[in-house]
Amino acid sequence: MSDQNLVELQGIHKAFGDNVVLAGVDLSVARGEVIVIAGPSGSGKSTMLRCVNGLETPDRGEITFDGRPVKPGKGLSALRAEIGFVFQQFHLFPHMSVLDNIVLAPTKVKGVARDAARTRGQELLERVGIAEKAHQFPAELSGGQQQRVAIARALAMDPKLMLFDEPTSALDPEMIREVLDVMRDLAREGMTMLVVTHEMGFAREVCDRLVFIDGGLIVEEGPPAEFFANAQSERAREFVDKIIHH
Incomplete structure (x- = not known):
């Protein structure tokens, strides 16, 4: 290879x-x-x-x-x-805010400090154009916004x-x-x-x-x-x- x-x-x-x-x-x-x-x-x-x-x-x-x-x-x-994976359905956790959805994996899987993960999560929401939605719940977002959250969530793990x-x-x-x-x-x-x-x-x-x-x-x-x-x-x-x- x-x-x-x-x-x-x-x-x-x-x-x-x-x-x-x-x-x-x-x-x-x-x-x-x-x-x-x-x-x-x-x-x-x-x-x-x-x-x-x-x-x-x-x-x-x-x-x-x-x-x-x-x-x-x-x-x-x-x-x-x-490896980040973005599916047809967004698979966001409905009971968690948008930002918490993004912060979950880096803190749980990679042991990233919560504050650092939140800062990075906010940057990623900025990057996908929905920084103002950080504290809303997935159900309050359109499908396109939810899918952008799903992309931000995948990027939060710094995938290759x-x-x-x-x-x-x-x-x-x-x-x-x-x-x-x-x-x-x-x-x-x-x-x-x-x-x-x-x-x-x-x-x-x-x-x-x-x-x-x-x-x-x-x-x-x-x-x-x-x-x-x-x-x-x-x-x-x-x-x-x-x-x-x-």
Whole structure:
């Protein structure tokens, strides 16, 4: 494994019962690279993300993160602490204020002093554009604001990698942009990101490489402009046509 690659997947297979979801996926992610993973529903995109941070264990194949194997065992929680994960649903604790949601993991998992964690939490809320919401509860926020809190919460652990699993698909159209803007800024700052999304405008503008997955395999990958202009495989061309004429 080369030093510049933060993540390596080799020969990843995963089935749920008879349903083969990943059928031999190989992917290397360089440090600072932003990769968008696209493809039809049920093509294994989310499962692949969940394998990267050990939420799912592949049936076969190997994954390394920052030179360490991702596998069940005592090292997994330490490794997972270095990977931020933002889901479709926001998973915020409803009974805690926005700031307390952000402060929880750094103080509990990393032992960061509460005052330092609060200061940093406030900075992160500033960064995602909702500093004034610190003392409100999640239910008082819009979906787009809640998702930005979820991103701030993931960033509070100072992750080396951010995983986004369809982060805007549960949002109303007018809120999608505010979340994508935060992700765009993160990408510009050099965060390594793996993003499962249908937002192809974001892919075209922000990502270094688009990985198209279908039937549990990476069918093709390349710079987004090239992919949209000149998809090689029939499945990828169908996908592009659908998106462009959507």
